[in-house]
Amino acid sequence: MLRAHMCVSVLCRLSDKFVLRWIDRKIGCVQPAVGQVRWKTCRPAPFLTAKPNRALIDEPITLEGRHLPPHSPITVRARMHNEDGDLWEAFSHYNTDGRGVVNLTRDESVGGSYVGCEPMGLFWALQPAPGEREGLRLRKKNVETPYSVQLSLLEGHIPVPSSHGSNKEQRQRGEQELAAVTVERWYMAPGVRRTEIRQNGVVGTLFLPPGPGPFPAMVDLWGMGGGLIEYRSALFASRGFASLSLAYFGHKDIPGPLNTINVGDAYFKTALQFLQDHPQVCGDRMGVMGLSFGVYLALRIATQIDFNPRCVIGVNGPIGSFNKFLDRDGMTESFEGNQTHWSYDEEGYVSFREVTTPNNIPPENKANVENLCCPLLYIVGEDDLSCAAIENADEIEKKIKDAGRSHLFTRLSYPGAGHLIEPPYTPNARASMWTTQPKQLITLWGGHLAPHAAAQEDAWKRTLEFMERHLRGKEDK
Missing domain, CATH: 2.60.40.2240 (Acyl-CoA thioester hydrolase/BAAT N-terminal domain)
Structure with a gap:
């Protein structure tokens, strides 16, 4: 009788342990699922x-x-x-x-x-x-x-x-x-320093890489969207180059109407001098990069101002300005003042492509690229709907070649890419809102997602290699 009682007791304890282990295994299979708990198999959770x-x-x-x-x-x-x-x-x-x-x-x-x-x-x-x-x-x-x-x-x-x-x-x-x-x-690596610049009329943001320097440097110019765009300069500094993102148009800290360029050559000379004099910048290792209208300004800086950059990089920009500089140190006409060459698609989106066709740019408003003395990397999106990039690249290349300096010109051309060739893995906008007076319009930039993305990845790699070679003196491996 006692033996039977003991056997039953042992069996009960063993049964309790088995049940507890079974429950424990099942609890381990409970998984959270979109705000609730659900039962799953015992396979590991995805x-x-x-x-x-x-x-x-x-x-x-x-x-x-x-x-x-x-x-x-x-x-x-x-x-x-x-x-x-x-x-x-x-x-x-x-x-x-x-x-x-x-x-x-x-x-x-x-x-x-x-x-x-x-x-x-x-x-x-x-x-x-x-x-x-x-x-x-x-x-x-x-x-x-x-x-x-x-x-x-x-x-x-x-x-x-x-x-x-x-x-x-x-x-x-x-x-x-x-x-x-x-x-x-x-866009900013740890240790990169960002400093707002409001000095001697210059409006910009300076980015410095980690460390004491001195560093090779870039002046970063954007297009007629105006304002102060910082993300490319921040990424340059993250890759070891000091970079000054420079405002020149449509910024509250630059006096004058927001729809005109109220600065001239003197403004850019002051900005360049500021960067050259900075103790953490190699003053003899500076380049200029421009996108869209910023390309014309970069070419103008490199050929018509007393400044000798180590290199120039242009992305989908014109050789000149349809709106002339009223004088070398003055202002332009209103950008919206002459809409002769604006065109519209069936949805009412505006394209500025014909504005920048070299034949529509007065000769006196073109940069003297035949005087260029440094290497120029010109990046073309073949589906650019905002700038006649191919035609401008052709004219720039011809003038440089006719001057006996064809070795200075490098063109990267990308089928299916649009106007806004930016740092890689960022999405392209084929069209986006553009503020003009007296209303807002959607402007066409062009570009198809996959080929534009491939262009951005390759162009960024080639841009950094170009900067390494000409600002740091390193050749491609």
């Missing part, structure tokens, strides 16, 4: 990794999802908000391999915002979500903060949201998020 998860904007990252169902459709989604709160997103469709793995560096997207093996496609394919404002362009205003991008794994192949209908309606598709990770994309 997870998504991004390496590195904190990087400069021009650095590629590796994305990989694991522990997914084998040979199954998966969507990888990117979402972020710009500094004004607008939602941007991109989608890519993949099929997992036999191990339940998807790797964006290796695998091909079969649909979504892009197709093919594009490791950084989720970044350069970002577009405003349905229901967001019209005419958006992604531009970083505060370079001391990153873009935060949320990357998610979703079950199935989720259709790319249509531009029609509200954003809220399209969020009710039953998307099942399996895993997520957030990455930070920076």
Whole structure:
């Protein structure tokens, strides 16, 4: 009797232990799922990794999802908000391999915002979500903060949201998020110093790399959008070059009407002298870069001012100005004053391409590029709808060649790329809002997502190599 009682007692204890172990295993299989708890199998939960998860904007990252169902459709989604709160997103469709793995560096997207093996496609394919404002362009205003991008794994192949209908309606598709990770994309590396410049009438922002220097330097000029754009200069400093982002138009700290250039050659000479005199800058190792109208200014600085840059880089810009400088140290006519060569597409979007055709630029308003004494890298987007970049490149090249200096000219030309060739892995805006008087218009920039992205990646690499060679004296390896 006692033996039987003991056997029953032992069996009860063993049974209790078995039940506890069974419960413990089941608890280990409980997984969070979009705000609730659900039961899953004991297979490890899906997870998504991004390496590195904190990087400069021009650095590629590796994305990989694991522990997914084998040979199954998966969507990888990117979402972020710009500094004004607008939602941007991109989608890519993949099929997992036999191990339940998807790797964006290796695998091909079969649909979504892009197709093919594009490791950084989720970044350069970002577009405003349905229901967001019209005419958006992604531009970083505060370079001391990153873009935060949320990357998610979703079950199935989720259709790319249509531009029609509200954003809220399209969020009710039953998307099942399996895993997520957030990455930070920076323009400023740790240790880069940013200083606002308001000195002797000069308006700009100086970026210095970490360390004591002195550093080779760039003067960074943008186009007729005006204001003070800092993100390219911040990235130059992150790559070891001091850079002065210089305002010259449409800025509250520059006196005069916002729709005219109220500075002349004296302003640029003062800015150059400031940079040359800076104790952390190599005054004899300076270059100039311009985008759009900034190209004309860069060429003018290099050929018509008492300044000898080591190199000039131009992106989709004209050889001259349709609106003349009233004098060398004065102002231009109003940019909106003469709309003779403006053209419009069927949607009413404006193109300034014909404004910059060399035949439409008065000869006296053209830079004297035949006097150029330093290497010039000219970058062309062949689908540029804002500037006649090909025609301007042809004229610049001919004048330099006729002067016996063809060795100074290098052209990079990219089919399918538009006007706004910027640092890599950033999305292109084929058209965006442009403020003119008395109303706002959407202007055409051109460019198709995939070829434009490829152009930005290659052009940025070649730009940094060009700067290394001519500002630091390093040859390509």
